[in-house]
Amino acid sequence: MSRTPTYAAELRAALSRAMRGVDERELARVTEVLVARYRSVKPASSPILASGVHVAAYAAYRMPATHAALSRVLEAVADRGVAPRSLLDLGGGTGAAAWAAAGAFPSLESLTVLDQVEAALALGRDLLADAPSPALANATFRRAVAGAWPDDQADLVTVSYVLSELDEHQQDALVRDAMRRGRVVVVAEPGTPDGYGRVIRVRTALLAAGWTLLGPCPHEAECPLLHSDWCHFAARVSRSAEHRRIKGAELSYEDEKFSWVAGAAPGVLDSQVTQATPGRIIRHPLKRKGLVEFQVCRTDGTAGREVVSKKAGERYRKARDAEWGDTLP
Ligand SMILES: C[S@@+](CC[C@H](N)C(=O)[O-])C[C@H]1O[C@@H](n2cnc3c(N)ncnc32)[C@H](O)[C@@H]1O
Incomplete structure (x- = not known):
């Protein structure tokens, strides 16, 4: 948990640069609003990232954490022998999963981030000025809305911290859309009982379609924690001085809890993926x-x-x- 994610320092530097000139008091105020909103489990009826300041606050206080979680997840997927050349990130916001994927998979050549909020995409593009890898520097950020994603295909499709903003019907549709477009699909959610519940639905959908689980589960039977606990993990995120100020936090780190599941479409395993985890x-x-x-x-x-x-x-x-x-x- 204490391992530092690849490109965490570079992302933090890019965020500091992008936040220059943004009013810190306003960032702190909107951060409080977002913290409260993300604690609620209600689907969003309109975009939560409602303005440029919401996007800046999200990037400053959440992106290092979702990046750290996704880095742990994608490194575990890389350990299974997955080496994608293309990434499609649905609901990718400011690009946390793209940064994590670039760190976990040196094989990546093309990265595409799709989201409904233009201001998030614009900030994501801006951060690329400090991108630590050529593939990441050339990532594409495009506007798209769930239910009307473009028909892009990719070796890897990520859905990172998005399902909680959708109702169950939309969640299932998003997962089907991800599976239609990707050979490997990775879904991550907050490491809460609700987040785990959504991940379990995705796991069930992957197995029902004959997909092979790449992690975290080392088996395809019912989750042994289903009735007593919830499966989640933690990634340590160091907080910059700015991050501490806008969040009103004192500790120099936080532990981001997350739940996740990854699956490979039928046939991918034979050609690409190594042994199951022990x-x-x-x-x-x-x-x-x-x-x-x-x-x-x-x-x-x-x-x-x-x-x-x-x-x-x-x-x-x-x-x-x-x-x-x-x-x-
Ligand atoms: C909590 S943020 C996560 C952003 C990013 N994936 C990450 O891990 O940091 C949720 C993202 O999902 C996007 N989103 C939510 N509903 C969407 C929809 N119906 N269509 C497209 N994007 C959506 C939001 O705009 C936002 O950027």
């Missing part, structure tokens, strides 16, 4: 003298405790470095 770490590991204790989701569809002791040699050394969200060493 088990997913679903809580902070407890590191004690001579042993590491994990809560793990296992390949047999159960969840429970696994202990790796010093006697395990190399496996123990890997276990000491393993973090919540990693695969079990």
